[in-house]
Amino acid sequence: MSGLSVDVLKLSHFRSHKRAVAEFDGRPVAIYGPNGAGKTNILEAVSLLSPGRGLRRAAAEDMIRKQEALGWKISAEITSLHQFHEVETWMEPDKGRQLRIDGKAAPQVALGRIARVLWLVPSMDRLWIEGADGRRRFLDRMTMSFEPSHAEAVLTYEKAMRERNRLLKDMVRDAHWYSALETQMAQAGIAITANRDRAIAELQDAQDAAETAFPIADLVLTHAEDLAEDETTLRDQFAANRQRDMSAGRTLIGPHRSDLDATFRAKGVPASDCSTGEQKALLISLILANGRALARDFGAPPILLLDEVAAHLDAGRRAALYDEICALGAQAFMTGTGPELFEELQSRAQYIEITEDNGTSITTQKDLP
Template sequence: MTGLALSELALSHFRSHKRAVLELDARPMAIYGPNGAGKTNIIEAISLLSPGRGLRRAGADDLARRPESLGWKITAILQSLHQVHELETWAEAGSPRQLRIDGKSAPQTALGRIARVLWLVPSMDRLWIEGAEGRRRFLDRATLSFEPTHADAVLTYEKAMRERNRLLKDMVRDPHWYAAIEAQMVEAATQITANRNRAIDELAAAQAAAVTAFPTATLTLTYADPLPDDLQSALEAHRNRDMAAGRTLLGPHRADLDAVFADKDINARDCSTGEQKALLISLILANARALAQDFGAPPILLLDEVAAHLDATRRAALYDEICALGAQAFMTGTGPELFTELGSRAQYAEVTETHGLSSVERKDIK
């Protein structure tokens, strides 16, 4: 195996899986089985091999299999460019998640330096028509894939903003209490904005350079209130307004991602459901293509129930693009017929569930 791919994945007491082990090669993997069998739980486990709380954003205690609630563990062997890493992440009951890379304790941000993982799940289908928070999170995941330190900047900014908001709610007016906090916010905000703009530029270039069956999206970073060049002065000037609101009303936490279906010049929120899905897939594929250049290998892709929302032509086009990219993609669906167009280009696993216990079995499908 070369590039970026998992060669082994093991789950212990994770969600509906008491024990599951998968031996893998670098090809895409189609995971099929009935609804509720535990397919998404497998790709959720893989998403936890990247920084953050995974594709469901669940707390550590929520990931443990019921009724045992003994805690959970995920282990994996990762080929990352020219190195092989042993990954372990787990949480004991009532304790936070922990991580070891090659037998040594490590912060989650360290995962971003050795792996790139992107995902598309059904809950994202309403991305363009719901609130800005989801779009901002989507952009930040893409940004993190290019710049692993982006998470640190966001955490620094959010921590400083919480401190400022506490001062505002307590009606503290002494400017000396605000100066250092706002300076920290501005430094982090500058990095966050630069990182996000870089990600948008990377996505735009990757879309423009590709011939694809999926539509191109024109992306713009927008704000509830325009972000001023001198954010430090603006935060100072807006303290009274923010005090009345009880929170900070200016900064990158108020950003939004605007998307336009380029060929039709229609905002994504006004597109059909199928067009909105196609735009999402286009952006995930663009992100993957850009990362193949930036990181040196395409990312691991997690595509939950993606085939069910595409007609046969677009489904075949998606599989062709994934295979051409050389990405190890984990795709879920209710039956093997959804992956017919992949043939021997993929590996297969069937997931079944009996009395709340999931089982995974490799399948040989021609």
């Protein structure tokens, strides 16, 4: 069994799943069935066992099963470094999402100390050619896997920045209103950049040390403007930029403007100029590198959520991906339209078939197809 795994997953009125119960043994999990049957909903449920809004970034009320509109609940038993945890997260109509860990109410950031979860979904296929927001989220998800407190730093920074932006839009000029917020932004901002730099270094080391069928990506964290490397100077930069920010109605400098650049090392080509297949391979390479780095430093690879990943790979690279996941010892939840997409896994995986009946998903655990 992997050092980090979901052992039992229970869903109640979550999206298309009225009720579902599945037990796992730490092996990769192949989930197959027709489009629209509810496969990705399983992955989304697992993604909510980590901090944040999950792999779809959906509002909690959007996850309610429409037929009954009763709210939803996800329960899981998780093994993390030989410790067992019970996690429950749920949402009731007109109430926010709630969380209990081992029977006690907890903030979402506490999930980062239990479950490290990474994902690739089809919408990320354009990661290298669309806006920087998606690349920052991708990097921050990996960064949180190395340093769970990164989530708190990001939340602190974003909350202070929203307040500062409100002052800017209201054309408030009194410096006293800004000083405390800019101090918070500077403290959190320096931590954010340091955490991101560390994550990139970990990913580079893991790629360099690996024997892999996937291409190596050289990564660089870039900024819209030169940012200070200490809290005092960054705070002074925020203060000096107030007039320009006021004209724009928002904060124009800071780690929220950073970007992640990647280069296909073997070809020396920016990821944005690579083919669609090469861009996907680079993403997979980074996910695998993240897993290797965590297996070394945290003691276990992260839980991987790979939605429709097999459909974009030829048979040779698909087999290579499965081999690397199994060698890593990661519990990977993977979806596909049919069991033939996972035939290279054979008995190394568990299998779940998802079917649909009048808008309700039916989950059936299968023997080797």
